[in-house]
Amino acid sequence: MNHIDKQYYLEPNRRLSQLITGLILVVLFGWSLSAIQFDQLTANGLTIAKNILLGLVQPDVELLFNFTNGVPYLLIETIAIAFLGTIVGAVLAIPLAFLSASNIVPKPVAIIIRLLLVFIRTIPAIVYGLMFIRVTGPGPFAGVLTMSLTSIGMLAKLYVDVIEDLDTSILESMESLGCSVMEKIRFGILPQLSALFLSIIIYRFDMNLRDAAVLGLVGAGGIGAPLIFAMNSYRWSEVGSILIGLVVLILIVEYVSNKIRTKLVRG
Amino acid sequence: MYAKLLPTKKLTLPNGKVVVEKRPMTPLIIVLLLGFSYWSIQITGFDLEMLITRIGQFLVIIQEMLSPTWVYIPHIWKPLLDTIKMSLLGSLLGAISALPLAMLAASNITRSTWVSSTTKFVLSLLRTLPTLIVALIATYIFGLGTMAGTVAIYLFTIAYVGKLLYEQIENVNMDAYEAMHSMGLTTIQSFRYAIFPQILPNYFSTSLFCFEGNVRYAAILGYVGAGGIGLLLDESLGWRNYSNVGMILLMLVVVVYLIESISEHYRKKLK
Numbered sequence: 001m002n003h004i005d006k007q008y009y010l011e012p013n014r015r016l017s018q019l020i021t022g023l024i025l026v027v028l029f030g031w032s033l034s035a036i037q038f039d040q041l042t043a044n045g046l047t048i049a050k051n052i053l054l055g056l057v058q059p060d061v062e063l064l065f066n067f068t069n070g071v072p073y074l075l076i077e078t079i080a081i082a083f084l085g086t087i088v089g090a091v092l093a094i095p096l097a098f099l100s101a102s103n104i105v106p107k108p109v110a111i112i113i114r115l116l117l118v119f120i121r122t123i124p125a126i127v128y129g130l131m132f133i134r135v136t137g138p139g140p141f142a143g144v145l146t147m148s149l150t151s152i153g154m155l156a157k158l159y160v161d162v163i164e165d166l167d168t169s170i171l172e173s174m175e176s177l178g179c180s181v182m183e184k185i186r187f188g189i190l191p192q193l194s195a196l197f198l199s200i201i202i203y204r205f206d207m208n209l210r211d212a213a214v215l216g217l218v219g220a221g222g223i224g225a226p227l228i229f230a231m232n233s234y235r236w237s238e239v240g241s242i243l244i245g246l247v248v249l250i251l252i253v254e255y256v257s258n259k260i261r262t263k264l265v266r267g
Numbered sequence: 268m269y270a271k272l273l274p275t276k277k278l279t280l281p282n283g284k285v286v287v288e289k290r291p292m293t294p295l296i297i298v299l300l301l302g303f304s305y306w307s308i309q310i311t312g313f314d315l316e317m318l319i320t321r322i323g324q325f326l327v328i329i330q331e332m333l334s335p336t337w338v339y340i341p342h343i344w345k346p347l348l349d350t351i352k353m354s355l356l357g358s359l360l361g362a363i364s365a366l367p368l369a370m371l372a373a374s375n376i377t378r379s380t381w382v383s384s385t386t387k388f389v390l391s392l393l394r395t396l397p398t399l400i401v402a403l404i405a406t407y408i409f410g411l412g413t414m415a416g417t418v419a420i421y422l423f424t425i426a427y428v429g430k431l432l433y434e435q436i437e438n439v440n441m442d443a444y445e446a447m448h449s450m451g452l453t454t455i456q457s458f459r460y461a462i463f464p465q466i467l468p469n470y471f472s473t474s475l476f477c478f479e480g481n482v483r484y485a486a487i488l489g490y491v492g493a494g495g496i497g498l499l500l501d502e503s504l505g506w507r508n509y510s511n512v513g514m515i516l517l518m519l520v521v522v523v524y525l526i527e528s529i530s531e532h533y534r535k536k537l538k
Contacts, residue, residue, distance in 0.1 A: 029359055032352035035413040035494070045408045052404060080307035087304055122520045124487040126399075127512070130504045135324045140311035145318070214399045217491065221311065224400075231403065243396070250395045 048234075055236030056243065064241040071223075071245035078222040079249075081140050081215070082208035085147020090201045093152045097159030104163065114160075121153035125211050129220040140221025147208050147215075154207075158200045166192055199264045202257045209253055213246055332513030339514045343499065347518060350495035351526075353416040353488070354481035361424025362474035368425060369432035375441060376458060387433070393426035398484045402493040413494030420481050420488075424474075431473045432466065439465045468537045475530040482526050486519055 063070045098104055100113035128149050132142040171188045179187070216224020223246060230238040276288045307313075370376050372386035402419035409415045439462050447457035489497020496515060503511040 025359070028355055032356040032359075035349065035352040035356050035417050037412060037414050038409075045410065049408045052407070077310055080310040083303055084307040084311055084313060087300070118524075119520065122483070122523055123516055124483065124500075126487050126490055127500065127504065127516070131325060131328050134328065135321045136314075136317060141313055141317075144307075144311050144313055210395075210397045214397045217399065217403070227400065228403070231407065243400075247392060247395045251391065254391075254395070 051234070051236045052239065055238075055240035057240070058237055059241035059244050060235075060237040061241070063238055064245060071241055074223040074226060074242070075245055075249050077140055078209065078212045078216075081143040081147060081220075081222050082205060082212040084144045085212070086151055086201060086205040086208050088144070088148035089151025089155055089204070090197075092148065093155035093159060096152065096156040097163060100156065101160050101163040103166070103168075117153050117156050120149065121157070125150045125215065126218055129215045129218045133219060138219035138221075143212055143215045143220035143222055146220055147212060150211065151204050151208060155200060155204055158204075159197060162193060162196045162200070195264045199261045202261055202264075206254055206257045209250060213250075328509050331509035332516065334510055335514035335517050336510045337514065339511050340518070343496065343515060343518050346489070346494075346496040346499050347522060349413050350416075350485045350489075350497075351482065351522070353413050353495055354420055354478060354485040357417045357420025357485075358424050358474065358478040358481050361421045362428050362470075362477070364421075365425045365428035365432055366470070368429045369436055370458065372429065372433040373436035375437055375439075376454065376462075390426050390429045390433075393422055394430060398423045399487065399491060402488045403491040406492045411492040411494070416485060416488040416493035416495055419493060420485060423484070424477050424481065427477050427480075428470075428473050432470060435466045435469050436462060472534045472537045475534050479523075479527050479530050482523055486523075 065072070067073060096113060096117065100110045100117060102110045125146055128146040129142060132145045136142045136145065166189065170192070171184055174184050174188050212222045214224055216222040216226070217228050219225060223242060227239065227242045227246075230236075230242065276290060278286045278288055280286060368386060368390065372383050372390060374380065374383045377383040377386075398419050401422055402416055405415035405418040409418060443461035444457050447461050448454070452460070485495050485497075487497045487500070489495040489499070490501045492498070496519065500512065500515055503509075503515065
């Protein structure tokens with residue numbers, strides 16, 4: 001037996017586990033196939049598809065560039081919702097993150113706060129939106145509150161990872177130099193956290209922008225409401241211009257946020 | 268660029284050497300952030316007073332949610348399973364379709380820059396559209412029901428898995444691929460034997476991660492009529508039956524948690 005054959009012989013036999021995984025996948029696939037039904041797809045659906053595409057190539061130009069109450073204004077409102085929601089969420093998430101970091105507070109406290117955060121995160125943004133509309137009435141304010149709450153859940157979780165990675169040896173050496181607690185926080189902890197926190201916040205702003213666009217569907221301000229109105233009344237050229245505006249905005253924000261984040265992380 | 272606009276500060280050290288210290292950007296950033304916040308407050312009509320006086324309403328809803336109606340469970344099963352089916356089928360088909368697209372988008376496999384950058388652009392366009400809006404459009408084409416939701420999830424999965432996959436393909440070790448190519452294997456054959464094994468674990472783990480997220484997304488798709496548990500959620504919220512909402516959310520949390528734990532277990536194994 002030469003060397004190559006020996007290596008082949010040493011390769012673990014995974015055929016059985018691969019077979020089982022494949023079988024499970026096929027069974028799950030077959031089970032979920034019932035989610036597809038073509039009976040609802042009528043000729044009507046195809047004309048609508050054609051109309052949507054036509055609307056995308058022939059958008060309502062006037063709406064697209066009308067700055068008083070056209071697409072630009074709606075986009076600015078959406079940005080404002082996402083921005084304010086991110087800021088409020090980012091501030092409120094900081095204490096929660098410290099409270100759920102297991103290297104700062106006792107384990108039981110950390111676990112309870114973490115559980116709370118899991119619950120906050122799992123409830124979909126739309127449900128919060130509908131709940132807050134009952135508090136504030138429909139409008140962008142409900143959107144801001146929703147964005148803040150959903151941001152808290154995710155930001156706190158990502159903050160915790162950063163906090164738990166804190167380099168404590170710096171704090172010890174500062175203590176041996178005779179630094180006060182405030183100095184330790186200012187020069188020992190803040191510089192370690194700020195860049196990563198900012199990067200996380202910018203990432204969340206990116207996500208919030210998409211969510212804020214969707215929230216309009218439930219009446220919480222932003223560009224979603226005009227979109228659904230235009231769709232319900234089959235005004236596809238308006239739908240086209242709103243979608244174009246939204247896609248362009250999201251692409252720009254994604255590009256800028258990626259640039260800033262790479263700069264922040266690489267220093 | 269910005270640093271040049273701000274004046275620098277010169278310090279003279281005891282040995283006579285002059286050190287130029289850059290002005291910190293932090294004050295400028297803080298002023299900008301405050302300005303934007305003020306502006307956003309104006310636009311969105313942020314009203315702290317109303318929030319404080321009316322927040323009780325929110326707590327009332329939470330309180331009702333905390334006493335879920337257990338008898339509602341039998342009604343939840345079918346839509347919940349529909350939601351899982353939608354996300355499963357959408358993720359599975361999407362992950363499979365993402366592979367050829369990722370090959371087309373990877374600039375080290377596809378020699379034509381035109382093809383690869385067009386594919387990349389299409390993928391990022393697909394990723395940009397929020398899933399709920401895609402589902403809304405799909406309901407107009409495929410009618411109300413799980414089909415529309417599956418299509419929305421399918422498209423999102425293609426875009427998400429496709430993007431991560433082509434980034435991985437572009438970063439693989441190309442030595443074996445080039446060797447096979449020079450031995451006369453076709454592009455697809457060399458991809459299959461040289462690159463596919465390198466990206467396979469990551470491909471599986473990305474797909475699983477996407478599936479996890481899709482279960483969450485699928486849960487709300489019913490809100491626009493695209494099938495699944497969102498339909499019930501919409502109905503109960505519409506009737507202001509918050510105890511039922513609480514029950515639905517509880518079931519959702521449990522299912523999402525279970526799926527996440529299973530998938531996390533396998534993703535850890537894949538590493």
